[in-house]
Amino acid sequence: MKPPAARSLTFALLSLILSVDAGRAEEGKAPAKAVEPAAAAAAAAAAAADTGAKAYDAVRSLIAAGQYDEAEKAAQALVAARSQKLGAEHPETLEARTLLAVALMCVQKLAESEQEYRTVLAGYERVLGPDHAKTLDIEVRLVAMLDTPETHAEALRRARSLVPRATRVHGPEAEQTLKVRKLLAFELAESDPAAAEQEYRALQPLCTRVFGAENEETLETRWRLAHALDKQDKTAEAEKEYREVLALGLKLYGAEGDDTLFYQACLIDVLRKQDKHEEAVALLRRQITAQTKVLGPEDSSTLTCRELLAESLTELGKPAEAEQECRQVLALEERVHGAADPHTLRVCCGLASSLSAQGKTAEALTYAQRALDGGLKTLGKEDALTRTAQGLVDELKEKAAKT
Structure with a gap:
């Protein structure tokens, strides 16, 4: 079972800007409200016809509806039309390429999506400058794409550079800045969990103040702090954090929510590491009952x-x-x-x-x-x-x- 907070950070970041159902895009599921085929075709035609703002909205609607193949085709047509009409580095062309990058990601063409983001970033750096809000936004997205061992060093370098720039542009407690700092901590966790722990501890009160104590962003930060502690074998401290995360998860998502089940699994794991098997058994029985109901008796997570x-x-x-x-x-x-x-x-x-x-x-x-x-x-x-x-x-x- 994947951590909800770690179900690609990339998609979580993109959803904030594009207002698409990014979590479902990642899982390949259709959103609750699907677009009819005729409507999807009309949206694709609007994008291909290059009818101003409607073309961009058409691509966004296709992405939001889970019509990813159609979104890719429409975005490709929009990029071609805008490039021919306005030039390769016009802001509207770069915006179209951004939508294409999202659509490519949704159809799992990750290398192509990454290349689109690199192209858009280079364009914005030349046209708007490295510290413009749009430039920062695209670089954040690119960093979130760089999730392989080979690209980790670049991701960490860019994330370190983004924090002071985002602070200057948006302010130290702006949502955008906090998300950039979370991105840095996320990258640090791969190679330096102690540094990630320090960053998450600094972020926790800020997220509580900005987002609220019972907000998903705050909850994610708390889970990542617990995870960083766990990676350092600070099991007693991790247990305390996981307990508080689970309590909040129960309140936000209910006993059978996917996120709640994941948080409970984390607590079970850390209890077993400390040989606290009696409590682990009680929680495992509860977990099995819920997972059997939600996922089925033959699901791999249930069997595990x-x-x-x-x-x-x-x-x-x-x-x-x-x-x-x-x-x-x-x-x-x-x-x-x-x-x-x-x-x-x-x-x-x-x-x-x-x-x-x-x-x-x-x-x-x-x-x-x-x-x-x-x-x-x-x-x-x-x-x-x-x-x-x-x-x-x-x-x-x-x-x-x-x-």
């Missing part, structure tokens, strides 16, 4: 939670309950993913552990060997799952030899 429940039950000295859970999950994994899938093999390891804890060594060895054979065949001997299975097999063979 059930695996974690079995592990925690074993840690609590309840291997018989863990065995029962593992057997049920194994049957589901075999049906959903197949007998040789890593998900299935992982459950075999869990089942072997629960059986071993009950002294059922021979049966445990059967499942551990199955996991090992499958891991060697599909994953290789250096894979973590294969190594875990190998350790279990060795341990169980030694145990069997002593009996």
